[in-house]
Amino acid sequence: MAKDLAGLVESLISEASSEESTGRLRLPAERTLGASLDLSRGMLREQLATLELLGFIDRTQGRGTYLEAPDSGFIQLYFRLALRLGHISAAQFTQAREMLEIAVVEQAAVMATPAEVATLRSHIDRMVEATSRGDVDKAITADFDFHRGLFELVDNPIFNFLQDGLRDVLRDVVAERRRKALAVVETTSDFITDQVHYGITDALAKNDPDAARAAMRRHFDVWRAITDEP
Amino acid sequence: MAKDLAGLVESLISEASSEESTGRLRLPAERTLGASLDLSRGMLREQLATLELLGFIDRTQGRGTYLEAPDSGFIQLYFRLALRLGHISAAQFTQAREMLEIAVVEQAAVMATPAEVATLRSHIDRMVEATSRGDVDKAITADFDFHRGLFELVDNPIFNFLQDGLRDVLRDVVAERRRKALAVVETTSDFITDQVHYGITDALAKNDPDAARAAMRRHFDVWRAITDEP
DNA sequence: TCAGTACATTGGTTCAACCAATTAGGAGAT
DNA sequence: ATCTCCTAATTGGTTGAACCAATGTACTGA
Incomplete structure (x- = not known):
């Protein structure tokens, strides 16, 4: 479905769910997200890696993936x-x-x-x-x-x-x-x-x-x- | 060896070889490059995908990977x-x-x-x-x-x-x-x-x-x- | 000499399995 | 009841092998 980053982000926005405790927007787990987007985990991770470098998402092992406000890094x-x-x-x-x-x-x-x-x-x-x-x-x-x-x-x-x-x-x-x-x-x-x-x-x-x-x-x-x- | 993009680019520069016909700097094949950098192909490709998005490299199936001058894309x-x-x-x-x-x-x-x-x-x-x-x-x-x-x-x-x-x-x-x-x-x-x-x-x-x-x-x-x- | 075909090279993609960090839940002690 | 600690589940991180597809190259034959 989503081949480019712009398309992926649209999907992420609709898939994201607000987390009660922090208020941050949390994305589904990679395996789940890949299935719902009809993307293999490898391809999905390749794009998520880019989004993380750009600062739009934050990924932490064991915790999950969240939408983030980018900094100047x-x-x-x-x-x-x-x-x-x-x-x-x-x-x-x-x-x-x-x-x-x-x-x-x-x-x-x-x-x-x-x-x-x-x-x-x-x-x-x-x-x-x-x-x-x-x-x-x-x-x-x-x-x-x-x-x-x-x-x-x-x-x-x-x-x-x-x-x-x-x-x-x-x-x-x-x-x-x-x-x-x-x-x-x-x-x-x-x-x-x-x-x-x-x-x-x-x-x-x-x-x-x-x-x-x-x-x-x-x-x-x-x-x-x-x-x-x- | 190279965990971050900056380090990877340093390696790429030293690994790149000038191509006679076009004069462009060509990188070794992914499998070769991964071996010489002690990186799995998957991890290497994740970083190369980002470099390609930034415009610093150009990858074409069957042809190879080349260093490139970025555009505004x-x-x-x-x-x-x-x-x-x-x-x-x-x-x-x-x-x-x-x-x-x-x-x-x-x-x-x-x-x-x-x-x-x-x-x-x-x-x-x-x-x-x-x-x-x-x-x-x-x-x-x-x-x-x-x-x-x-x-x-x-x-x-x-x-x-x-x-x-x-x-x-x-x-x-x-x-x-x-x-x-x-x-x-x-x-x-x-x-x-x-x-x-x-x-x-x-x-x-x-x-x-x-x-x-x-x-x-x-x-x-x-x-x-x-x-x-x- | 040229055209076409077969083969080798290279990036693109998938999958399954495993590692490691974090979190959630339950058992046990206070 | 509450706190602590251990266990298990969840989640991102990583690897390797296998296969697909596009390109380039070398060989074969007319």
């Missing part, structure tokens, strides 16, 4: 494979990240509340403080929190997943750039790649999309100017 | 499933599409050549002509060609795939909106949702990113104003 894997196999370059990932951040910060500026801006500022404070102590890992974490916070303001799963995926695939290059930047500047107190973040929150506080975009662009300009090879 | 499937399962809403897809188009047109304006702008203008010409004849399908095709052309200017596979996926999942809603728009306007000659496209190419011709973004935003504003329920 799969897109991270996809990006890593695409990079490894040479289908998407690091430069293209970087370009996508910058364009996404700029697009998102513009939208975030439209809808940012003072409380949300304050939270973002606290992330920058933590970053500046960590940088001044030379704690690169702490600074990177705070930096991630700040940028993630921007995406959470917009709250679109497509962008959130992309952000997570891009962050994962660019993790190494970002970390190395930041270490390089830390080595370049002399006085850590005015570490410019940290300070430029305040320009973004200032624009958000004024709910000024154009200024936010400009500030984010400047963030990347500074970043590149400091870390790129001459 | 998989992201289209992912979006359709996410929509069907209620994890991403149509509104979120629409928002993502608008934000992406605006971000891309800005970048396209930076790098557009006169020849490329002329090509884009020809798509709009075709769209206006088709609309004037009431040929909705032709107009939609020309519209798609125009927007796809913008993404091809930027030429980032991440955005191209996203564009393809969003287009696919929004195909029905877009088509219906356009039909509604066609029913709303009286004189087809100044069909405003077509005409507004020229504002975009004008900005591209001047290599003016800000104007391009404003024109694209206006494009969506007009679109929504005409087709949204009162």
Whole structure:
């Protein structure tokens, strides 16, 4: 009956039954499901394996199979494979990240509340403080929190997943750039790649999309100017 | 040895051999590959099925398995499933599409050549002509060609795939909106949702990113104003 | 030289059996 | 009655062999 994933999912939806205790949608056992769909267990499992990788179902030995809300794990894997196999370059990932951040910060500026801006500022404070102590890992974490916070303001799963995926695939290059930047500047107190973040929150506080975009662009300009090879 | 997809891909890369005639990278036969990876054929096939769905390999009965450059087919499937399962809403897809188009047109304006702008203008010409004849399908095709052309200017596979996926999942809603728009306007000659496209190419011709973004935003504003329920 | 046929290769599919983790149920002790 | 522990049933995880079907190759003969 169901040869493709889309068709299979339609069947799964109709076969799923809500579980009282957890409220999650539980699928019939593989053997049962295969019989009702007229699919051999092997073929069914091949498709379920894919659905599990995509994050749409969760399977646990002995417990059962449940419909699930996907997380960004799969897109991270996809990006890593695409990079490894040479289908998407690091430069293209970087370009996508910058364009996404700029697009998102513009939208975030439209809808940012003072409380949300304050939270973002606290992330920058933590970053500046960590940088001044030379704690690169702490600074990177705070930096991630700040940028993630921007995406959470917009709250679109497509962008959130992309952000997570891009962050994962660019993790190494970002970390190395930041270490390089830390080595370049002399006085850590005015570490410019940290300070430029305040320009973004200032624009958000004024709910000024154009200024936010400009500030984010400047963030990347500074970043590149400091870390790129001459 | 290789339990996860990432590990499997590493093995595949080392096991792959370049084929003389086509130049494509050919993988060993499943039975051979399974033996050398210490994987049963069933487990290997389960993973290969996923890699095939993602577009990284191509399998044909009797011919063999080859490494392949992925297309957007998989992201289209992912979006359709996410929509069907209620994890991403149509509104979120629409928002993502608008934000992406605006971000891309800005970048396209930076790098557009006169020849490329002329090509884009020809798509709009075709769209206006088709609309004037009431040929909705032709107009939609020309519209798609125009927007796809913008993404091809930027030429980032991440955005191209996203564009393809969003287009696919929004195909029905877009088509219906356009039909509604066609029913709303009286004189087809100044069909405003077509005409507004020229504002975009004008900005591209001047290599003016800000104007391009404003024109694209206006494009969506007009679109929504005409087709949204009162 | 060409056409056709037989054979080998390769992916596609099924089935039965067994392993391992989890859960449900019942027996026994408190 | 309630709790604990052991057993059995349920369920996903894995294997191997066998067979089907599509493709490519090599051989045979006109």
